Every structure is written in C-alpha cells, then in structure tokens.
Amino acid sequence: MFVLVEMVDTVRIPPWSFHRQLNEAIAEELNKKLANKVVYNVGLCVCLYDVTKLEDSFIFPGDGASHTKVHFRYVVFHPFLDEILVGKIKGCSAEGVHVSLGLFDDIIIPPESLQQPAKFDEAEQLWVWEYETDEGAHDLFMDRGEDIRFRVVDEVFIDTSPTGPSTEKEAPSAATAPPAGAEDSAPQKEAPYTLIVRILDIAIMSI
Amino acid sequence: MEVRDANAAMLSNYEVYQLLTDLKEKRKEMVKNKHSTGQQNLNTIMYETLKYLSKTPCAHQNPDTVKEFLTAMLPHKLTKAEKLQLFNHRPQTAVEIQLMVEESEERLTEEQIDELIQKVTDVLPGDPQKAGDVSADPEMETDQ
Numbered sequence: 001m002f003v004l005v006e007m008v009d010t011v012r013i014p015p016w017s018f019h020r021q022l023n024e025a026i027a028e029e030l031n032k033k034l035a036n037k038v039v040y041n042v043g044l045c046v047c048l049y050d051v052t053k054l055e056d057s058f059i060f061p062g063d064g065a066s067h068t069k070v071h072f073r074y075v076v077f078h079p080f081l082d083e084i085l086v087g088k089i090k091g092c093s094a095e096g097v098h099v100s101l102g103l104f105d106d107i108i109i110p111p112e113s114l115q116q117p118a119k120f121d122e123a124e125q126l127w128v129w130e131y132e133t134d135e136g137a138h139d140l141f142m143d144r145g146e147d148i149r150f151r152v153v154d155e156v157f158i159d160t161s162p163t164g165p166s167t168e169k170e171a172p173s174a175a176t177a178p179p180a181g182a183e184d185s186a187p188q189k190e191a192p193y194t195l196i197v198r199i200l201d202i203a204i205m206s207i
Numbered sequence: 208m209e210v211r212d213a214n215a216a217m218l219s220n221y222e223v224y225q226l227l228t229d230l231k232e233k234r235k236e237m238v239k240n241k242h243s244t245g246q247q248n249l250n251t252i253m254y255e256t257l258k259y260l261s262k263t264p265c266a267h268q269n270p271d272t273v274k275e276f277l278t279a280m281l282p283h284k285l286t287k288a289e290k291l292q293l294f295n296h297r298p299q300t301a302v303e304i305q306l307m308v309e310e311s312e313e314r315l316t317e318e319q320i321d322e323l324i325q326k327v328t329d330v331l332p333g334d335p336q337k338a339g340d341v342s343a344d345p346e347m348e349t350d351q
Contacts, residue, residue, distance in 0.1 A: 001295065002223045004216040009208040028246070036248035042213050046223070046252050047230060073215060075223055077256075084292055084306055086263075103255040151306070200306060 001085065004049055005042055005076045008069065009033075013057075015064045026051065026070055034074060038192040041157050043078030044104055077104055079195065083152045089142055092127045094120060097142050099150065099197070106191035109150060113198035114142075154196040217287065220265035220295045221273065227257050264297040267332040279326045283319070297331045299324065 009030070017025045027048055034045040053071035060067060079085060087099040087107060097109040111118060111127070118129045121141075129140040142148075231253060234246075260266060273294075280290050285308065292307040301320050305311045311320065 001220060002218040003214055004218055005213050006211040006215045007208060008211055031249045032245045035246075036252035039210070042210055044252075046256055047227065047249065049226065071211075075218060075226065078213075080217075080288060082309075083288070084296065086296075102259040103252060 001077060001079050001083065002046065003043070003076050003078045004073050005039075005045075005078075006052070006071070006073050008071050010067050010069050013066045013068065018066070022054070022057070022068070023051065026054070026068065030070070030072060030074075038157075039076070040159055040192070043076040044193060046075045046077055046103070049073040049075050079152045079155075081152055081154075084149060084200070085152065085197075086147060086149050089144055089146045089148055091144055092120070092125055092142055097127050097148075097199075099148055104193075104195075106193060107150075107195045107197055109197055109199055113153065113196075148199065150197040150199050152195055153198045156194045156196065158190050158192055158194075160190060160192045217291055219273070219291055220260055220263055221268045223256065224260040224265050227253050227260075231257070263295065264331060264333060265295060267334065269332075272331060276330045279330050283315075283323065293323075293327060294331070297327055297333060299328065 011026050011029045013022070013025050013029065030048050035047055036045070038044050049072075051070055051072045055069040055071075057066040057068040059065070085101065087101045090098045090100040090105065092098065095108065096111050097114065098105075099107040099109065101107065111120070114127060114129060118127055120126075121128050124141070126144075127142045129142070276294055277290070280293070285293070289308050293304075296303065296307065298304050298307060301317075301324065304315075304320050304323055308315065315323070
C-alpha cells in the first residue's frame with residue numbers, strides 16, 4: 001500500500017526559524033509542503049521517512065532566508081497493480097460504487113467490474129448485486145458503510161495545476177462575465193489521483 | 208522538486224504504523240513548546256492513516272514478527288508483493304490466499320495452502336479479542 005519515494009528539493013528556511021535545529025526546521029517544511037498532497041505520477045504523500053543528504057545552505061541576495069538542497073525519502077500511498085485492499089463503501093452513483101479508505105477517498109468501482117449481474121437501484125441510489133442460487137434470486141445491496149474487499153485495476157493521475165488565463169476574449173459587460181466564470185470553475189473539481197478497482201469475484205463482501 | 212526514484216522501497220503497513228505513532232509522540236512533546244498552524248495537512252493525514260491502520264492486523268505486530276514471518280515464508284517461494292500482502296492482511300481462509308498469490312492453483316497444492324494459513328495464523332499476531340475465542344479450539348485438538 002505504501003512505498004518509499006526518493007526526492008530532492010530545495011527547502012527555504014525563513015530567518016525567524018534560524019534558532020531551530022536545521023533538521024527539525026527542514027522536516028517541518030517538507031511535511032508542510034507535501035503531506036496529504038498528491039504528487040503527479042507518484043501518489044498521495046503521507047509523511048517524511050528520513051533525510052538522506054543535506055547539502056550546504058545558501059543565502060541569496062534579496063532574500064534573508066536560507067536555501068538548502070535536501071535529499072530525502074517520503075512515505076507515499078501508492079498501491080501497486082493487483083493489490084488487495086479493504087475499504088468502506090462511501091456511496092453509489094451511476095458511475096459506480098465509491099469506496100473510501102479513510103486516508104484516501106477517490107476509489108471507484110465501475111459498473112462493469114461489479115459482480116455480474118448488477119443493477120442500479122434509482123430509488124435507494126444503491127448498486128444491487130442480484131445473484132441466483134438454487135433457492136432463488138438474492139439481492140445484495142451495496143450499503144454505505146459496508147466493508148468491501150477489492151483489487152486495484154488501474155490508477156489515473158490528472159495534472160490539476162492551474163492553467164494560464166484563457167485565450168478567448170470575453171465581452172467586457174458585467175452580465176456575461178460572472179456566468180462564464182461560474183461555468184469554468186464549477187466542473188473543475190477533478191480528483192488528481194483516482195484508483196479504479198474491481199470487486200473480487202470469489203470473496204464475499206463481509207469480512 | 209525532483210523525484211529521483213518513485214519506487215525506492217515497499218513499506219509494510221506495520222512500518223508505516225510504527226513511523227506514524229513515533230511521529231505522533233514526538234509532535235506531542237513539541238506542541239508543549241509551540242503550536243504551529245501550518246501542519247494541518249500533516250495532522251489530517253496522520254490521523255486518518257492511523258485510524259485506518261489501527262483496524263488492520265499490523266497494529267498488533269512487532270519487529271520480531273517481521274523476521275519470523277519472512278523466515279517462515281522462505282520455503283514457499285513467494286514474490287515480495289505476495290509476502291507483503293500476506294503480512295498486511297493476515298488471511299485466514301484459502302480463498303484469501305488464492306486472491307493474494309498469483310496462479311495459486313498451479314503453484315500451491317491444497318496442503319501447501321493449508322500450511323500457509325497455519326503459518327500465518329501462528330506467526331502473525333491477530334486481534335487479541337478474537338484470538339481468545341479461536342485459540343480454545345486448536346488447544347482442544349492438540350490434546351486429543
């Protein structure tokens with residue numbers, strides 16, 4: 001579930017932190033920068049593991065802070081392909097079942113990966129697995145809060161860094177500008193890191 | 208910022224759990240001196256990860272468990288990823304083993320799977336509450 005990632009970065013220590021131990025100040029700065037954030041194509045950063053190398057600190061003209069190049073290792077949440085994980089069902093939508101791990105929420109089971117046959121119950125907004133045994137058809141509801149075991153099938157990284165100003169010229173009137181801005185900002189909530197998983201054929205949901 | 212190696216090493220849940228509990232202790236001591244507001248993200252991720260990991264088998268493991276487990280797994284010729292999954296999940300049934308071990312039908316016979324389950328249950332500590340109920344039965348069997 002977790003991997004160690006080696007990274008190099010230049011850490012800026014402001015002058016008011018000079019009284020602190022350099023290692024502590026650097027650890028705090030790195031955690032402030034990376035903890036609970038997704039790094040593109042790497043994963044969700046959790047916390048600093050250790051600092052492997054500290055190069056010399058420099059002070060540049062115009063800035064009173066010291067800049068230090070740090071080689072460090074960071075604990076990153078990045079499950080490998082085909083890994084088995086256990087999570088809780090957060091909710092269901094037409095796109096599939098949303099599962100959460102507490103520390104990581106953007107896990108989705110697309111409808112094709114659910115046990116077949118499955119259908120979406122519109123009334124309760126839940127996916128239902130109908131399976132027939134010798135006795136008859138049973139409906140298994142994917143209730144919220146249920147534990148579920150799944151296998152990682154794919155991961156999607158989206159670069160959510162801010163894009164530059166749009167190149168289209170908008171009309172200067174105040175009436176059109178706010179609606180255009182609202183349209184751009186509203187659908188912009190894409191998850192930077194999504195896990196696409198499949199429910200396990202053999203294992204049943206209850207653990 | 209540059210990423211030198213995106214996969215330098217795999218960490219077991221136990222190692223991360225240990226790291227986070229140590230970090231939490233250190234931060235508790237530091238907070239007595241100064242309260243920093245910039246660490247909210249770190250607090251969030253630590254809290255959530257500890258909450259999740261405390262419900263997995265790794266919360267009951269200790270450093271000796273890791274060594275014992277790896278020695279016990281030597282004769283079975285499992286890949287690193289498979290051993291890691293077995294260590295993190297502590298499977299109790301043959302179904303779980305088949306999911307975690309690739310091509311288990313070809314590589315392991317039924318007896319080997321049972322042997323794996325037995326080893327996993329013996330070497331890896333489980334939930335003390337549940338172990339109290341389970342351990343009664345094996346003891347009865349060995350007496351007979």
